[in-house]
Amino acid sequence: MENTSWWIFFLASGVQFTYLMVVFGRFVFFHKAEQEAEQDSNLSGVSVIIAAKNESAHLQDLVPLLMEQNYPKYEVLIVNDCSTDNSEDMLRSLAETYSNLRIVNIRYTPDHVTAKKYALTLGIKVSKHDTILLTDADCRPVSPHWIRRMSAPVRNEGKTFALGHGSYLALPGLLNKIIQYETLFTAIYYFSFGYWKSPFMGVGRNLCYRKSFFMEKKAFKSLWHIEGGDDDLFVNRYATAENTAIVAHPESITISQPKTSFKAYFTQKKRHYHAGKYYRPKDKLKLGLYSLSHLVFWLSAAGIVILESTWEPIALVLGLIFTRAMLQYLIIHRARKKLEGTGKVIWTIFFDLMYMIYFWTLGTKGYLSKTVKWK
Secondary structure: OHHHHHHHHHHHHHHHHHHHHHHHHHHHHHOOOOOOHHHOOOOOOEEEEEEEOOOHHHHHHHHHHHOOOOOOOEEEEEEEEOOOOOHHHHHHHHHHHOOOEEEEEEOOOOOOOOHHHHHHHHHHHHOOOOEEEEOOOOEEEOOOOHHHHHHHHHHHOOOOEEEOOEEEOOOOOHHHHHHHHHHHHHHHHHHHHHHOOOOOOOOOOOEEEEHHHHHHOOOOOOOOOOOOOOOHHHHHHHOOOOOEEEOOOHHHOEEEOOOOOHHHHHHHHHHHHHHHOOOOHHHHHHHHHHHHHHHHHHHHHHHHHHHOOOHHHHHHHHHHHHHHHHHHHHHHHHHHHHHHOOOOOOOOHHHHHHHHHHHHHHHHHHHHOOOOOOO
16 A cells, blocks of 8 residues: 555656646747847737626726737727726727727627627628737736737737737735736646647637638537637637747736636636536546646645655655755746746645645536536
8 A cells, every 4th residue: 555655656757847847848948939029020010809797997908908909000999898897988988088999889799609609700800900909998908019029929929829828916814925926837737738839728808819820620619518718719629830930028918907816816817627527538638637647646645745754755755845846946937037027935735735726626517517608
């Protein structure tokens, strides 16, 4: 029994260190972003599309910020999805000030489709440009070069998808630190596999792709019945090594308003994990192998520490835990600096354990759930 526990621990450790050093490490230590956004060879038009429902307060702040983008040819298209607040009047007023602001007002949503996918589809259909850049109403680009950075692979390199990072505003409190950790770790995940030419997801807070490709694939065909997944499932279905690029640069990110209650956050994550069960089998394996080995690593380590009666094996286990913690800290530190421009990280093993517990509880609940909602 003791030998079995050790074999399980070492196997889980091997998988964990492989992910940290090889899968994540290759992106974190070797990927280099384009240094000059101004080196674009093709400055064709870009359509920034936002689907919004009862987001008048956020849109009133966001639209003027988007109008400050340092890009010569773009439109901002807001799809007002059956809002009951003053979004329509407010947007109409803003459109009188900004000539490149366009508005689509939706009065009803057909029963057989999900609301956000329907809103995005209508927006994309009427957009003027082939390069589509998506974000959310509560997001803010951190740089006037956001459009230029995010759209460059699609415009200049002929890519179909460009995957960006969507961060969250840092606020006091435990919940926000969990959100910061989970968001950054998720970004490390899909940026790393994207760098390994095996993309599997993107986030709608910061995602670019071609309108012509979207229309060729008949929008969200076969995904209409799934609430959520307008970003990650669409990428998961069609992204390949050849047609997808990652955009890892501090000027390319957006920052969103985070949830401020555990209930709201759990509802959001339940929707995300619900979409995850529709991933391709090979992509479920990418996620599942790390998550399962993560759980087994901690459980087997705890079991050995509790059951062993001598210090030597306990010291070995604690040494591997410490080594993994230091490596993970370095990975997160470097990833945050690469993606967000800052390397300040205060997270510890505590948040690694919190992430494990949260993943297996919320992930299981979201995976098994049958009904989730956008708004």
